[in-house]
Amino acid sequence: MDAVGAREGTRVVVVDDDVLLREGVASLLTGAGFTVVGQAGDSGELLALVRDTVPDLVVTDIRMPPTHTTEGLDAAKVIRGELPDVAILVLSAHVDVEHAMELLSGGQRIGYLLKSRVIDVTDFLETLHRITGGASVVDPALVQELFAAQRREDPLAVLTEREHEVLALMAEGRSNAGIAHQLWVTEGTVEKHVRSILSKLNLPDTGEDHRRVLAVITFLDSR
Numbered sequence: 001m002d003a004v005g006a007r008e009g010t011r012v013v014v015v016d017d018d019v020l021l022r023e024g025v026a027s028l029l030t031g032a033g034f035t036v037v038g039q040a041g042d043s044g045e046l047l048a049l050v051r052d053t054v055p056d057l058v059v060t061d062i063r064m065p066p067t068h069t070t071e072g073l074d075a076a077k078v079i080r081g082e083l084p085d086v087a088i089l090v091l092s093a094h095v096d097v098e099h100a101m102e103l104l105s106g107g108q109r110i111g112y113l114l115k116s117r118v119i120d121v122t123d124f125l126e127t128l129h130r131i132t133g134g135a136s137v138v139d140p141a142l143v144q145e146l147f148a149a150q151r152r153e154d155p156l157a158v159l160t161e162r163e164h165e166v167l168a169l170m171a172e173g174r175s176n177a178g179i180a181h182q183l184w185v186t187e188g189t190v191e192k193h194v195r196s197i198l199s200k201l202n203l204p205d206t207g208e209d210h211r212r213v214l215a216v217i218t219f220l221d222s223r
Helices: 020-029 043-053 071-082 096-102 115-117 122-133 139-149 161-171 176-183 185-198 207-219
Strands: 009-013 036-039 055-060 087-090 109-116 137-139
Touching: 009 020, 009 043, 020 036, 020 055, 020 115, 020 122, 036 043, 036 115, 043 055, 043 071, 043 087, 055 071, 055 122, 071 087, 071 096, 087 096, 087 122, 096 109, 096 137, 096 207, 109 115, 109 122, 109 139, 115 122, 122 137, 137 207, 161 185, 161 207, 176 185, 185 207
Parallel strands: 009 036, 009 055, 055 087, 087 109, 109 137
Antiparallel strands: none
16 A cells, blocks of 8 residues: 555644635645545634544644734644644744744654645655654755754764764654665664664663654754
């Protein structure tokens, strides 16, 4: 079964004050086998809809009425607090490191993606499947900006160039197998790099899945 059809029937709420974009995303998801259980144009409608339908996934804009600042992000925090099993993808028109870091600190089943990524339908749908499957996904443009902004006291300075590459792909929500495919190495080699990264970053031994999330947060926080 391919990635696009892997989670047919996943129940989704789509939120954006731009009606054309919202309808476009909803149509795309419906065509891909998702079940769009509702649409909203602001954070108040979003929260009411999510509480009423309890979807598997929320796809929301980060900026909505009335102030067009962080309404989507604020709503995502409320949803994560009330319904932690609901996966959330926040879409943004611009790379915003601070907001992305705040969002990703919420743990698993969470993502931050630029709206321009929606154009690449296959990649967008794969991102949704990774998030609903438990991954934390960061837009590659954000990853690049974070690398460019690293300071000399960066805790990631202890990592090798290859370990940096592996951690960046982890931040995109890729599995060890996905990273191996991307870097043209064996999965066993990736596992060694991941163990080395987790060890060098002195992350608490709380289970590999949680340590991977902590490693990604450390990566995001090292700008």
